[in-house]
Amino acid sequence: MTKTDNSGMIIDLNPSLASFQKDVLTGLSRNPKVIAPKHFYDERGSRLFNTITTLSEYYPTRTEKRILRDQSAAIAAAIGTSASLVELGCGSEEKIELLISAVPMVKSYTPIDISLSAVEDTVSKLKIVCPGLHIYGLCADYTSSTDFLQYTASGRRVILFLGSTIGNFEELERHMFLENLRAQLSPDDGILIGIDLVKERAVLEAAYNDTSGVTAEFNLNMLERMNRELGAAFEVEKFRHTAFFNEEKSSIEMHLESITDQIVEVAGKSFTFMAGETVHTENSYKFHVEAFEKEALEAGLSLKKVWKDPQGWFALTYLEA
Numbered sequence: 001m002t003k004t005d006n007s008g009m010i011i012d013l014n015p016s017l018a019s020f021q022k023d024v025l026t027g028l029s030r031n032p033k034v035i036a037p038k039h040f041y042d043e044r045g046s047r048l049f050n051t052i053t054t055l056s057e058y059y060p061t062r063t064e065k066r067i068l069r070d071q072s073a074a075i076a077a078a079i080g081t082s083a084s085l086v087e088l089g090c091g092s093e094e095k096i097e098l099l100i101s102a103v104p105m106v107k108s109y110t111p112i113d114i115s116l117s118a119v120e121d122t123v124s125k126l127k128i129v130c131p132g133l134h135i136y137g138l139c140a141d142y143t144s145s146t147d148f149l150q151y152t153a154s155g156r157r158v159i160l161f162l163g164s165t166i167g168n169f170e171e172l173e174r175h176m177f178l179e180n181l182r183a184q185l186s187p188d189d190g191i192l193i194g195i196d197l198v199k200e201r202a203v204l205e206a207a208y209n210d211t212s213g214v215t216a217e218f219n220l221n222m223l224e225r226m227n228r229e230l231g232a233a234f235e236v237e238k239f240r241h242t243a244f245f246n247e248e249k250s251s252i253e254m255h256l257e258s259i260t261d262q263i264v265e266v267a268g269k270s271f272t273f274m275a276g277e278t279v280h281t282e283n284s285y286k287f288h289v290e291a292f293e294k295e296a297l298e299a300g301l302s303l304k305k306v307w308k309d310p311q312g313w314f315a316l317t318y319l320e321a
């Protein structure tokens with residue numbers, strides 16, 4: 001099962017192939033139809049997401065980077081010395097570089113991602129910018145494997161979960177995820193979590209409906225990925241991207257909306273789509289810090305520090321068991 005690449009720096013738990021097909025067949029059989037956002041990230045999806053992070057409408061990445069840059073001393077002090085950093089989801093190597101240059105004596109860095117290409121990319125880029133650092137990657141689905149931390153370095157660990165990726169989880173999933181993390185941590189370990197904050201609807205909706213159409217391409221890539229990997233027969237031009245803020249759920253919802261009535265074969269099964277019917281592909285929750293603190297506490301984690309940007313659009317939170 002476990003395979004190590006030539007350089008010996010990446011462990012591949014090969015998470016995505018069978019589970020992708022199973023999730024798709026289950027999700028498309030449901031009403032309303034749904035596919036989990038973790039399946040966006042094949043090689044093309046990871047690349048498109050990287051492009052999204054550079055768009056003027058997509059404020060989260062640059063805002064989080066600004067917090068990391070402006071408050072690096074305080075963040076580094078919270079992380080402390082001699083930590084092994086474990087990152088869930090490969091963020092940008094720029095964020096990690098910012099952190100690592102501020103934190104004294106980082107012992108090692110382990111990016112964990114469902115996409116092997118994203119892990120490979122992060123490892124090879126970071127090897128260049130931080131040549132002295134002990135880096136090894138792990139390709140795994142941290143949402144379904146509960147014991148992924150056993151593959152990471154021993155000693156004091158700080159888990160990084162940046163970019164508000166935690167916003168992809170529903171409330172109950174967040175609870176179970178945080179509880180599971182806490183169960184794997186020692187008292188002096190820490191977790192740095194980035195959360196996107198509730199703000200004006202127009203700002204939120206623009207970030208997921210960019211005028212250059214990259215987010216639409218990212219969403220529609222889910223159909224193309226099913227065509228490539230599952231032999232599905234989606235005609236991509238018969239679907240359109242939608243994204244809107246569901247205020248009651250405090251979540252941006254992304255959907256793929258069928259433009260006409262159609263029947264599509266996926267892995268030998270037929271699925272009917274009515275005109276206007278959607279596949280729900282993503283939730284991106286927007287948080288209030290106080291509510292997040294309460295959620296964390298319910299999972300046995302206490303919020304030690306919060307850093308925000310001057311507009312209060314994004315927060316970095318530091319938690320301990």
Ligand code: AVJ
Pocket residue numbers: 052060163164165167168207208215218282283284
């Ligand atoms: C990587 C989950 C944080 O929710 O903003 C970006 C993914 N989706 N544009 C987000 C995403 C559409 C992103 N996360």
